[in-house]
Amino acid sequence: MLTRALEELQTGQSAAARRSLAALTRLLDVDAVAEDMKYFLFATALARRVGVGEAQQMNLYLRRFELPQISLFNLVAERLPMVGMAGRIANDLLCGLLEGHEDATLIDVGLGTGRQEAALLRQLAERGTTLRRLTVVGVEPDPHSLRQAETSLTALAGEMGITLRFVSVPKVVEALDEEDWALLRDTPGPRLVHSAFAMHHIAAGVDRQEVFHRMRTMEPTAVVLVEPNSDHATDSLSQRFHNAWHHFSHNFELVDELGLPERERNGIKLFFGREFEDILGAVDDSQRYERHERVETWGNRLRNAGFCPAPAHRLAGNWSFPHPAVHIRPGPGYVGVGYKEETLVTVLCATTEASC
Secondary structure, eight states: OHHHHHHHHHTTOHHHHHHHHHHHHHHOOTTTOTTHHHHHHHHHHHHTTTOHHHHHHHHHHHGGGOOOHHHHHHHHHHHOHHHHHHHHHHHHHHHHHHTTOSEEEEEEETOTTSHHHHHHHHHHHHTTOOOOEEEEEEEOSOHHHHHHHHHHHHHHHHHHTOEEEEEEEOSOGGGOOHHHHHHHHTSOSSEEEEEESOGGGOOTTSOHHHHHHHHHTTOOSEEEEEEEOSOOOOSOHHHHHHHHHHHHHHHHHHHHHTTOOHHHHHHHHHHHHHHHHHHHHOSSGGGOOOOOOOHHHHHHHHHHTTEEEOOGGGGOOOOOOSSTTEEEEEETTEEEEEETTEEEEEEEEEEEGGGO
16 A cells, blocks of 8 residues: 555555555554554655645654654664664774874764764773874754764863864855865864764755865865665655665664664654655655765765775774674775665775875
């Protein structure tokens, strides 16, 4: 019924699609059958395309599964290997790149509140870092998050004996102007660029390749990107649907296998549901926010901008996750975190030609 509703939407049969989605949801028992949550969330996403009322009604039903936003954020970061492990791998790579330096700059695109960067500082302290001065440039559109990050990171660095200079850039990366790029180029080297789950938010109509070309002009030592591994940027609704179904089905199966309490399990699934509601439910494609792409696409952008994949020794690490179905495997220029045989999230590392 779900694929039938999709076909009806693609052929302009909105009324028929509405009936198909209604018939499907009547058959689902989200409380009794774990897999039914996935079908209900995909149906909710497609319902946005046939009218606001239907989607609102379905979202009201889902509201009882919601967790407070901060609790959900912490839960996803701590329990899901695709997020937690990817962050640990990225920080390990950054620690290796900072090794032996007393002065450095970390340019973080999509800094948020600096949670991962705080973990990086703690990890540097555990390793007995030689770092004495660190400039952190936060490229982040939310000023409140930037203030929170500055406060927490400055205090933590002070405890470690590191002088931290924090530079706030309250913008999305595609909105940086010549003055902003000049500021970034003027920071003390070595410069490292890090971005976790943020680059796929670059708005529709923006040339992503151009952003990477501008990034290359900063002459960073390396770029570390964390991104989901699926193509949700395509204009084809049918292809987006099938890609999202494949990608998120693996995520949902893993969530079911982790042995989490039911409330946490459903809360995480709802978190993913909000993502593919954006991927599938936005009628105006220019309003889509979750434009994930495959690792090969990100790797090609980095190469086209003048970076090259980090050598194998840079990507070596003793990483593991306590679940037999979760794998952590290196690829050309990246480390992948996956479930069964599917790579769900990748940590890419690219360096400048001079350091290849």
